[in-house]
Amino acid sequence: MATAGQAHVDFLEAAMAQAQQQREGWNTQALSRFLWALVTMEAGGHYSQALFEQAASLCTRHPHVFFARPADMASIMWPFGYARHYDPALYSVAAAMLEQRPEQHGLSLAQTAALLVPLAQMQHACPAACRQVAESLKLSLAQQSSEASFATLSSLLWSLMLLGYLDTALLQAAFSRDQPDPEAVKVADSLPRDFREHALKVWRQQTTEKQVISDYQQKVLQALSDMGLEPQIERKTRDWLFSIDVCLKLGDVLVAVEVNGPLHYSASLPWRPTGKKLLRNAFLARRGYRVVDVAWWQWERVRVDQDRAQQYLRDLLEDAVVTPLDQDHWAAGAGLHGS
Missing domain, CATH: 3.40.960.10 (VSR Endonuclease)
Structure with a gap:
């Protein structure tokens, strides 16, 4: 229904009322799908603060059901962050999980990012969580087979910056990992000056034309x-x-x-x-x-x-x-x- 743009509020309200009364059939997967429907509604201009609040309350009251595995929290937090819904209690639970070494909970770096990005976007102060994430990321970058993809690394560094956490050792490790190809740099430097100036002019013109x-x-x-x-x-x-x-x-x-x-x-x-x-x-x-x-x-x-x-x-x-x-x-x- 949500995919077809037919996620009616009354239907979702009835579903949440049922979940509040009896949780039979409700687990992380079911709640994730429910939240995805709310996100779809929000994107269409129909944001329901009450339903997000009830979903957050359900999670914090029954963490053993919805956060049975640490990875479950990542799937729950993502829609809250995407919809820009801030619930201090729920975000504090996510921060507390990150305050312990994420990898010890079985969280991948991508799942860690799924938890940290909403905290950063909604400015939920969590210095201890930032410190642990930074340490885990440095350990990962020190390994040649690091699982930190460019997208994940960018998301984590961006989130730490938004939260005001500066770790110069982490930045040095991150920026030294993906150095530009020296041969590619040579090719760029060898291009005629007129050509480079024209390319810059075209880029500036395009950025101006696309303004809304x-x-x-x-x-x-x-x-x-x-x-x-x-x-x-x-x-x-x-x-x-x-x-x-x-x-x-x-x-x-x-x-x-x-x-x-x-x-x-x-x-x-x-x-x-x-x-x-x-x-x-x-x-x-x-x-x-x-x-x-x-x-x-x-x-x-x-x-x-x-x-x-x-x-x-x-x-x-x-x-x-x-x-x-x-x-x-x-x-x-x-x-x-x-x-």
């Missing part, structure tokens, strides 16, 4: 323009690695106005920023920008009243300008491309 500007973004841009400012939409950073939703200058201060829709926050209440969004903010700050977040639910409250909308933006900009920015954030790459 939302109506929400346009309205924030218009509101800033009506305030007498000179905002620019989708302006590239100098290194061309980031495109800023709305960019402007206040005196000598560069401001990145990030117009954040629902996907930048948890689906569950209270809304909390995702790790991915916070990481983007950090990257922009490293390039010398003061980052202003226009949260979608806050904009919804003020957008119908021009004066309120402008005052809301004015308050955000004033806070951004007076907030101290660490000196090392003013990196050499700061500034607009071409400015």
